Structures are given as structure tokens and as C-alpha cells.
Amino acid sequence: MTDVASTPGWLVTAGPRLVEATRRLGEQTAFYGRSLAATGDAVRRYPGELLRLIADMGMGTGALAVIGGTVGIIGFLTLTTGALVAVQGYDTLSNVGVEALTGFLSAFFNVRMIAPCTAGVALAATIGAGATAQLGAMRINEEIDALEVMGIRSITYLASTRIIAGVLVVIPLYAVAVLMSFFASKFGTLYIYGQSRGVYEHYFSTFLRPTDLLWSFLAVLVMATGVMVVHTYYGFTATGGPAGVGEAVGRSVRSSMIVTAFTALMISLSVYGQSGNFNLSG
Template sequence: MGGFGVAQTTAWQRARATRVVGRVGRVGTAMAEVGRHVTFAGKVLVSLPTALVRYRGQVVREVVDVGFGSKSLVAGGGTVGIVLAMSAVAAIMVGVETYRGLDLIGMTTLSGMLSAMANTRELAPVVASIALAAKVGTGFTARLGSMRISDEIDALDSMSVPTIPYLAGTRLLATMICIVPLYAIGLVATYIATRVVVVYVNGGSAGTYDHFFNITLGPEDVLYSLVKAVVFAAVIVLVHCSYGYHATGGPEGVGRAAGRALRTSILAIGFLDIVLTFALWGLVPEVPALGIT
């Protein structure tokens, strides 16, 4: 019996050691993958001057594709309609819940203030970025992934074409060019949708709403909000291009890469949104025009 117990203990220890080794191996693999993506992002950023100088035509084509697409909006075309629709729908819900919540405490006059703060600081940049990730980012992953599994990227390398500036740098430049007008469209849509809900649907005072909205919204808020949108867009492009560039496993692998890239970019948006909100507006929000902190 003693020998059996020793053998059983030894087998248990071996199994435990195997599990520990497996966990360490998975952690090492995950860290290596993170390092690969970070290295790729650094190479893309360094290659931007090359992409701008040598591949201006490709940048222009990517700008058209990112903004308007190659087909109609109904058939899955550009990002303009998607950002506009998603921003308007989200802002409608902000208007509904804002008015209902303030009505419970008899402070519906502050609807304009909350609209200016919520839409500008949080809703518009996050919604526009998620739309960009879902529409543009997944397209980047699919295209680069299909090029990788069909050996097109290897063919470009064999012809001495720098694939990182040509494939990823041009897409990052195009997105940086497009994000400003796209974001402006989404931001205006949030303002209009929330105002329509508060004033025309719920019967709020238009003058009171506009007064609090105008004194709350400052140019620095819009600028900071644009900074958030630009940072989110850059991260989205870098993440999706990296996953597509390193895709393996055939068409199924490209699909998995697109899903992982979308999950990663959405998580990154959520994390960066918190960090940038505290960095740009401080830990304690302020409304200087009203003397509120």
C-alpha cells in the first residue's frame, strides 16, 4: 500500500508540473504575441514618411475606400452612413434617458448641459470608433489576411516592395485623414438627435436647452474629444492591420484573426477612453461656466 501511495503522489506531482508548464507556456506565447503586435505598430509608425512620399496614390485610394467604400451604403459601402446612423441612435437614447432621469428630480432644464458633456466627451468618440472598427478595421484584417495566406505579401517582399508602409502605413494615413470629417459628422448627429428628443419629443424648452448647451460646451471640449477619436482610430488601424498581416491557417485563420482583432480593438477603446478622459478633463469633471465641479 505504501508503494501505491508513493506512486499515486508522484503521478499527481507530475500532472501538476505539466499543468504549470502548460500555463507558463501559454503566458509566454501571449507575451510573444503582444510583443509582435507592438513591434509591428512601431514599424508602421516609423514607416509613415515613406508611405506618404512613395505611395500617395495608394493613400488616396484608401481614403476613398474608408470614407465612401466601393459600393452603395446599403450594400456595405463607406463609413459615413454607419457613423451617422450609430451616432444618431445612441444620442436618441441619451436624450430619452437624460430627460427622464432629470424629470424625476425636477431638473430638466439641465438637459442641454448633460447633452453637451455626455455626447462630446464620451458618446461621440466611442461610437465613431466602434463603427470604424466594425466597418473599416475588419476590412483591413480580411484584406491583409487574404493577401498573407495567398502569398501575395511574400511576393511583394520578393519584389523588394516594403510591405509595411505600402499595406499598413497607407491605411493608417488614410484613416487619419478620414477620421476628422467622419467624427465631425457623428458629433453633429449626436447634438441634433439629442436636441430633437428633448425639445420636440419631450416638450422641453428650446431656449433653456440651447442656453445650457452653449455655456457648457467649450472649444477645448471639442478639441479634446477629437484627440480621443484620433487616438482610437490609430489604435484600431494598427491592431487590425497587425492581425491581418500575421494571419495564418487559411481562410478560417483569417476569420479568427478578424474576430480577435475586433475584440482587441474594442477592449482597447474602452481602456483608452477611461485613461484619456481622466488625462484630458481631470479626475474631477468641471463646468466652469456654471461654477460646477
């Protein structure tokens, strides 16, 4: 007969922890389904709140509006990553005598990997974290309970509207992000390293595929949807006072980063696969 007292503590608690994790996963899945299913209802019932959230997410409020809100943050991040493509790409290619292909690197890596991943991280750190903090503050102040008492559909009014706003805002934001990454790569290559404009633009336009841009936009839209549903869930279910809101923000950012990376990986595998839809020759 096994002595219960000699059983390791982690084994004793493994069952309850597994049950609790399964329960939380089920709650999350149900919340995601309800919030996504109510997006159409949110557009019909709360257009004013939706427009307010779009303006808030895009340009920011208060001190954040001074730098252009999320537009300025994403633009600055992709500007720096595009500059890194010029610096690392030109230096590396010049070692083997093919620095003329720097324009190819800008058209290839900015669109397929760097700009989408950078935009996803920026969305999680700005729009997503802000949504979690807002909803968490409303939860601990019992404002969400007050909305439900008044007969307002809290998930539709608070979560679904933020999901729609996040997806709509990311469209112009990502356009700015891609343009800034292209501009930084071109500026660094032409004006810092002194490459010929014609050489750069030849390889850039040759390898910039419109379909790659479309897939890149699709990847960012899926990332934005995943980021918003994750952050609204953690904000909607925050507990434990102000400290609990801070913990919810941290957990939501961690989860949304995982969602962003997984989305980028899955879309890249499904679209490009082993061939990559790419052929570099003579």
C-alpha cells in the same frame, strides 16, 4: 522527489505558454513600431494607394457605398445614442423638476463620452475589420509574399498607408458623428418632449466647451491609430486559410475594443482627473 506524472497539466504548460505570449507581444510591438515609423515613407512613395484607401474607407465600395459607407454607419450610430440622451435625460431630469438641463446633458455627455466611444466602436467594426479581412486574404493568397519578392516594402505599402488613411478619414467622420448626436438630442427634446428652444439652447451653449471638443477629437484620433495598428497586425499575420482570416478578424475586433476603451479611460483621467473641469452652480 516530486512525481512529474502527478503535476497538474496547466502547470506543465504554463512556462511554454508564457514564453509564447511574450514572443507574440514582442512581435506585435515591433510591427507597431515599424508600421508607425514608415508612415512618412508611405506618404512619399505611395500617394495614389493612400488616396484610394481614403476613398474606400470613407464612402465604402460595392453595396456598402449605397448607405454612404462608414460615414452612414457612424452617423446612424451616433444619431441613436444622441436620441437616447434626449429620452433618458429628459425623463430622468423631469422626475426632479429640472428638465431644463437636458441641453446640458447633450453638451456634456455627447462630447466627453458617448460620441468618442461610439465612433471608436464603429471604426473597429467597419474600417478596422475590413482592413484585417483584406490583409488576411492577401496573406493566405501569398500576395504579400509576391510584393516582397518584387521589392515593395510590404509593411509600408499595406499597413502604414492604412494607418494614415484611417486617421485622416476619422476627422470628417467624427465631425459628422458629433453633429448627428447633437441634432438627435435637440430634435428629441424640442419636438418630441416640447421643451422651449431658448431654454435648451441656453444650457447647451453654456456648457459646451470648445476645449472639450478638441480633447474629444484628440481621443478619437488616438483611438483610430490604435484601431488601425491592431487590425493591420492581425491581418498581416493571418494564417490557416479562410478560417484563419475569420479568426484574425474576431481577435482584432476584440483587441481593438479593449484599446478603444482603455484610450477613452486614460484620456479622460489625464484631462479631467478628479475635478472634471466642470462647475454647475445657481
